[in-house]
Amino acid sequence: MNYLKFSLFVCLFISLSLIAQTKKISLEEIWSGAFRTESMDVLHSMKDGQHYSVFNFDRTIPATMVDIYDYKTLSKIETLVSSKDIQEINYFTDYSFSGDESKLLLATEEEQIYRHSSRGVYYVYDLSTKTVQKVSDEKIQEPTFSPDGTKIAFELNNNLYIKDLISGELKQFTFDGEKNKIINGISDWVYEEEFAVVRMFHWNSDGDKIAFIRFDETDVPEFSMDIYGKELYPQQQVFKYPKAGEKNSKVSLHLYDLKEDQLTDIKVVKACQDFYIPRIKWTNRSDILSAQYMNRHQNELDLWFLDTAKNTSTLVLSETDKAYIDITDNLTFLNDSSFLWTSEKDGFNHIYHYSKKGDLINQVTKGNWEVTEYYGYDEDNNTVFYQSTENGSINRDVYSVKLNGRNKKRLSKSEGTNSADFSADFTYFINTYSSASTPTEYTLNSASSGNLIKPILDNDVLVEKLSEYGTSKKEFSTINVNGNDLNMWMIKPVDFDPSKVYPLLMFQYSGPGSQQVSNSWFSYNDYWFQYLAQKGYVIACVDGRGTGFKGAEFKKVTYLNLVKYETEDQISAGKKLGALPFIDADRIGIWGWSYGGHMSTNCLLKGNDVFKMAIAVAPVTSWRFYDTIYTERFMRTPQENPDGYDDNSPFNYPELLKGDYLLIHGSGDDNVHVQHTMRMVEALIQADKQFEWAIYPDKNHGIYGGNTRLHLYRKMTNFLDKTLGDKLNQLQKEDRKVESKLKG
Structure with a gap:
């Protein structure tokens, strides 16, 4: 009798276990976020290399905040700013630091425009005085601190402005902006979608010049969509959309000199007049701007150095391809004005080191595999950090290599997808890891060896939850x-x-x-x-x-x-x-x-x-x-x-x-x-x-x-x-x- 009871108990236990392991996933659970993974949002490494900031949301208050953590201990040091302490803000949705990290730019009331673009109401939070200053009463795009943090440049109604945060003075320096005609400093629809860029204006290192691209959309054909909404009559959205073979925006490069209050055109000698300028970036010198030009077929890419003091241009590097060339953001200028550049010219995407005149010094990475992310260059240790597919095209690993291409190290340890966020001094990196069987994990690792220092965040709760479903x-x-x-x-x-x-x-x-x-x-x-x-x-x-x-x-x-x-x-x-x-x-x-x-x-x-x-x-x-x-x-x-x-x-x-x-x-x-x-x-x-x-x-x-x-x-x-x-x-x-x- 006791044996029979025991047998029945075992059978019941096994049956309940099988039921628990075969719990069914529902569509409602998927789309309600029941299987959402925990993550670290808007991670920023502080300049001291010892701390990092994270965007957090406290649902109990509710409030959004920027919290500071210590790399060594991973403990929270302080809450830098919380929306509950700012009377003017209900909550903010994003943040960025000024160059000296004395101020924060807080985004509120953001509304999406297209895939990458948005506009919103922005406030500057001064960390020393604990006060906020509204940048504009209107919704603006792409507000950006000057290098010294005393000014902010932004776009409003297709024109560019500068707000002086000390005096409060607002200075408009382009005046021809008009919807569906002229855009200053912000990309048009097709640049945003295909070159993945929105902000097309940039401060130089001295903060006395702004380079920007102007888009003349006048001749670009328009596309219209009915927006049905909830009103009696639908509205119509009309925007410039260049379809294959049709006219593009005419793009031109310009410079605004704050000291002289003067606008000038920046030109290069191009045989072809139908071209793209997908990227501009200031070099380490405050008077030398780099600009990448592509022909319309996108199988020719030229890198120009533009001397804004002398108004001269030099073609530094030119690449061609039988098919096409992909745009990247991996151009990095070193202290000696040489630069790093990624290219597929040997058949795989790799890192190259060029002199300031564009002469090839060496190919930093080589092999029948792809560099998939470039993380940065540590000048003190002469080391380049990157992500690649060297461990198989379906995997990603983090590596370091000396500038001369020697002493390569695999820093990530687990097979799957690894990505890195390095501290400002390249002492540490936060590794983000996942695989098809392991949800996202965040760990603190040594940048010199890749060795684990401490785990930060995992999704073990999700793993336990999914174990009830018996997933395949x-x-x-x-x-x-x-x-x-x-x-x-x-x-x-x-x-x-x-x-x-x-x-x-x-x-x-x-x-x-x-x-x-x-x-x-x-x-x-x-x-x-x-x-x-x-x-x-x-x-x-x-x-x-x-x-x-x-x-x-x-x-x-x-x-x-x-x-x-x-x-x-x-x-x-x-x-x-x-x-x-x-x-x-x-x-x-x-x-x-x-x-x-x-x-x-x-x-x-x-x-x-x-x-x-x-x-x-x-x-x-x-x-x-x-x-x-x-x-x-x-x-x-x-x-x-x-x-x-x-x-x-x-x-x-x-x-x-x-x-x-x-x-x-x-x-x-x-x-x-x-x-x-x-x-x-x-x-x-x-x-x-x-x-x-x-x-x-x-x-x-x-x-x-x-x-x-x-x-x-x-x-x-x-x-x-x-x-x-x-x-x-x-x-x-x-x-x-x-x-x-x-x-x-």
Whole structure:
């Protein structure tokens, strides 16, 4: 009797344990932030090299604050500023220090404009007097301290201003700014989106000159979007958007001299008048400005040094490429005026050291791997710090190397994705680490050895929570497709049985230089994939030709033919995966967003014997509709390469649709306009093809806000269940019948 009770107890315990381990992820949990990882926000290393600041939010008060921590002890030293102590501010959302760290610039009432840009109301907080000073009563863009912290330059209504923080005087020094015509010191839409830059004005080291770029958008064609809102009549948003082959802004470089109160033009001798100036940066000398110029094809990049005192220009470095050159922010000037520069000129992205005249001193890093981040140069120890893929293209590690390229050290210890934030004196670095099986961890490490000093923050609570759900392992491998070993991951159901067959959903993005197969922690999509795996799907992702971090040749093979080879690789990968004994070749689907939406659409049409369904979110459907900088970088202009534009635009062959297709777009997408979807819809209608589609009113390229993401992913899930899940549901029912008979 006692033995029977014990046996029943054990069985009950095991049953409860199994139930606990198979708890199901829900869409509501994913999009409510239930699996959010803890992080360190707006980390800033203080000038003394011994302390760092972090942006924190106390929900109990509520208040936002900037807290100071000690590197050695990791203990909080003080709260530098808290919104609860400032009567004029309810809370702030971002902060930055003046050069001498005596003042803080606090952002409030921020509103997003486009992907990187925002405007807001800003206050200067004086750390010595504990007082605040409002920069402007109006919402402004990109306020920036002068080097001595006594002034702030900013943009308002397309013009540039300087606020003197001592006298309170406000000085406007450009006057021709006008919406959709002239922009001073702030990038236009296409520079912001494709060169990832907003602020285009910069103080020199003496704080007596400001260099800035002026955009003349007058001849750029306009694009308009209806904003439906909640009023009786919709509003219209009109902005300048140069589509491939159309006119760009005319850009020019200018200088404002504060002492002379004078504006001057800065010119270089360029044979071509249709060019970009993607980056400007002052050198260590207060009168020498560097500027990078690119031709419109973006296969020529020139680095100029501009002497603003003598008004002369010198071409220091020039690079060319058969395809294109990517822009980076890795230009670093050393004390002797030599500089570090990154380039793909040997076939992989590496660090180079040049003299101040542009003569090559040496190549600092070498090998068939990529430098993926440049962290800085320690003058005292003659050491360069960087991140690379030397430990495999799906991994990231932190390294140090001497300026002469010798004595290289791997500083990060764990395989996965490592990134570093170094103290100002390069004594320490905070390592951010994650892998496909380990959520983000923050540790303090020695910059000389990489050795762990102390853990800072982990996500063990999240690990414990996820253990209740029995999530599936992300399995990494390679798949040989079209003569290339392509990186791949696969997620299988927790109760995977190799004797059964499962529907397959393939996910990809595939854009030039991108990567989806990486050994890093979950994104929101990963949680959705875990949710789908719990429902009985197999999910796979393959990074095909054209994706990044495997060398320039692999990446640039798609030049002039975007999505051609990428589509071929996904179709071939689908065929190969469909031949696996546990994959139902009649139930293979593919989905993607943006570039990935273009790909999933193309794959369904051109691979209609492989893919039975596709979901395309915010897809490009013709490169003719996309912007100049991105599209022409990879395709040249439509006038030069019409077949490259049209042969892979899916609305040119809608008759190929055989499977199930779901098309989704936000009507307020300023990036990939809803025009892409409307043209695809019209083509399918005229081809008499049935499909499903959804438009999210006023939502941009990210399609989020309120209940939107939950609604979107529920719609996609329902579509999957209806198209790929019919047979899956039938198999599950048959399995349950067999299990019931066995139990009986």
